[in-house]
Amino acid sequence: MVALQHEPSGRDRILGAARDLFAAHGFHQTSMAELAAAAKVSVGQIYRLFKGKEDIIDAIVANDTRDREAMILALQRRLDAGEISIERTFELLLLEMMDNPHEALSFDILAEGFRNERVAQIIADMCAHFRKSLGDFATIANPALSGKALEGAEEIILACMFGLGHRSLSGSALSAECTARQAADMLVAALRAMS
Amino acid sequence: MVALQHEPSGRDRILGAARDLFAAHGFHQTSMAELAAAAKVSVGQIYRLFKGKEDIIDAIVANDTRDREAMILALQRRLDAGEISIERTFELLLLEMMDNPHEALSFDILAEGFRNERVAQIIADMCAHFRKSLGDFATIANPALSGKALEGAEEIILACMFGLGHRSLSGSALSAECTARQAADMLVAALRAMS
Incomplete structure (x- = not known):
């Protein structure tokens, strides 16, 4: 014991x-x-x-995935309860993504995803999970979204999350707070303009 | 000789x-x-x-940077000449970014950027260069943009380019063409909605 x-x-x-x-x-x-x-x-x-180093990487990716999924679900619950607006939901989501103390490791893991089938699968599953929640967010911003337009919107929000979550090498002068607020407003405006 | x-x-x-x-x-x-x-x-x-492997990575990053800068400049010239619309400019830019046959290497290079000052500097310089052109594109979409709003717009377009340029692990079902077109329309709508 x-x-x-x-x-x-x-x-x-x-x-x-x-x-x-x-x-x-x-x-x-x-x-x-x-x-x-x-x-x-x-x-x-x-x-x-x-079993080895690859198994440790698997466990790290699985932990990160669980944490991120929990973070998105918590936001979704607050949005559904009317506690936060859709703009604020995107803003908090992007702030969480930008708070990434292990960016270098995250790039190593992504590179590993191309060389290790299991890591690739964990990343794809995480993205599929994210996409479902992002689709819910997108239809709250614009209830008319469906089909390919909705799929595209999910993909583009995901790209934005990913890009802003790996911004430290790009040498931006803007604070994370300012960037997240503006990106959230831009996302909502873009979603509302879609037909 | x-x-x-x-x-x-x-x-x-x-x-x-x-x-x-x-x-x-x-x-x-x-x-x-x-x-x-x-x-x-x-x-x-x-x-x-x-001098060694790091020097080879430097040369690869410098080549890629030169190619991308030339690509953006060519788009800018076509836009300035009135040959293509601002939507089409973003669409072609994103298509170029999605056409990335060496995504795994690109992640290795980004990870190396955290461990190698010279690689970090090349990446930061490339982003600064990109940002200037992206700022020009953004003000063509919305001439009222300036100051922090413009900086934020540049940052968010850059994030979108970066995220879509590394989408293969996310397992998207949408074609690159369809994604680029929709993302371009969303970007232009988002930029026009900004004050």
């Missing part, structure tokens, strides 16, 4: 250390020995919990 | 092979020996032309 009680904390420590090391040096440039040292566990313990 | 005549073609062969290998296996997982074999040159020849 002791092992069972300790496993979750060992697992979380490994995932936390992996996130930091992968972000700083890259996924492929981090060895299991470095990871074990940073997580204060043995290499053997890592291999008891994960 | 023979060496001088051969150098450009050796250089191009190395860059072409590097692009393919880095895209397939990742930047850090490709060795100079593999690169030399694929480019049909000696490792020594690579080192006569490039």
Whole structure:
């Protein structure tokens, strides 16, 4: 029973250390020995919990996906309850996307998505999930949207979320708050103008 | 003189092979020996032309930047000459961005931007250059735009370009043509609605 009680904390420590090391040096440039040292566990313990580095990346992506889905669902609930406007919903969504302390890791993960079928599948599933919620948001902004117009709108909101969520290399002078507010207003105006 | 005549073609062969290998296996997982074999040159020849792998990445990013800047300038000239509308300008711009055969490499390069100051600088310079042209496009859509509203518009168009340029992992069912047309219309509507 002791092992069972300790496993979750060992697992979380490994995932936390992996996130930091992968972000700083890259996924492929981090060895299991470095990871074990940073997580204060043995290499053997890592291999008891994960099949290998790819399995750790899978777990990180799955965690991030769960967090983001929960964030979107929480926004959707507040929107449905009439607590926040559709503009404010997009604004908060974009602010969450821009609050990305591990952008470098996120690029490594995306690159990995092209070389690792499982990671690609997790990313595609996450996007499909996002798209459903974004479609709901888009039809709240413009109830007339349907079919290809709605699909396109979902895709473009997703692109905007993704682009703004990876803006730190572009060297923008504008604050995240200002950008999110303006992008939200632009999205709602664009959605309302669609037929 | 023979060496001088051969150098450009050796250089191009190395860059072409590097692009393919880095895209397939990742930047850090490709060795100079593999690169030399694929480019049909000696490792020594690579080192006569490039200081190391980072220098090759620099050259790839610089080439891509030059190509993209030329593409945007060509669009700007056609727009200024009245050959294409502002909607069509955005549509063609987004289509060019979506035609990205090396998405995996592009993510590796972006991750490298967080770990390599020179790559970060090239990316930031490219974005600053883009932003200037995008600002011109935005004010053609809406001549009243200026100050922070214009800066925000540039940033959001850039995010949209970037997001749509990396859409293949998101598993969209919509064609690039359809997405570009709709995104262009949405951008123009959003820009016109801004005060």
